[in-house]
Amino acid sequence: GQNIDQPTEMTATEGAIVQINCTYQTSGFNGLFWYQQHAGEAPTFLSYNVLDGLEEKGRFSSFLSRSKGYSYLLLKELQMKDSASYLCAGSGGGNKLTFGTGTQLKVEL
């Protein structure tokens, strides 16, 4: 499967902006997903990028560079409820979806 790398944890302040990076191997890559997972809950879908560029969805944006094997998730106007794990996942052939180990984001006052 894909090799997906993302930082293990990050801390940010309420109201601030945070960028969570993700790198992946480009061979066999179709598109890139971001999911949010609160502790003890199921992952929920945030965004999908297949073309280069930025996709904006309210406070959340996701960016993809296919040639560099790089994506990021940008969270603006951080709220305490944004404290969660953010999972980067690459889709390959069939309906395979390979996840990174997740970035645990802690939002502080």
Add this chain to the structure above:
Amino acid sequence: EAQVTQNPRYLITVTGKKLTVTCSQNMNHEYMSWYRQDPGLGLRQIYYSMNVEVTDKGDVPEGYKVSRKEKRNFPLILESPSPNQTSLYFCASSFAPLTLGDGYTFGSGTRLTVV
């Protein structure tokens, strides 16, 4: 309510005793998948299915079986569970292929402990 339903939510069992974790979705989704989630390893795909009677291995299929006899159900079978299969399991489904940007909808999870 549109959802993916897994049962049971929690299960403690003994090594070698066959078990089945059920998964059902009411959204008429074509695609279904099973994942396990372990600390430090993240979510790893066990099996996926693109249609009735069509299943394929994910990244960690050893020790697991699946079947897709009808569209809504995708049970995960552990014929002879071992302690290294202690994990949090998620079933997921999607209407369209992932390549069309249709993300998986996940069930609430099944926490399995094998002693």
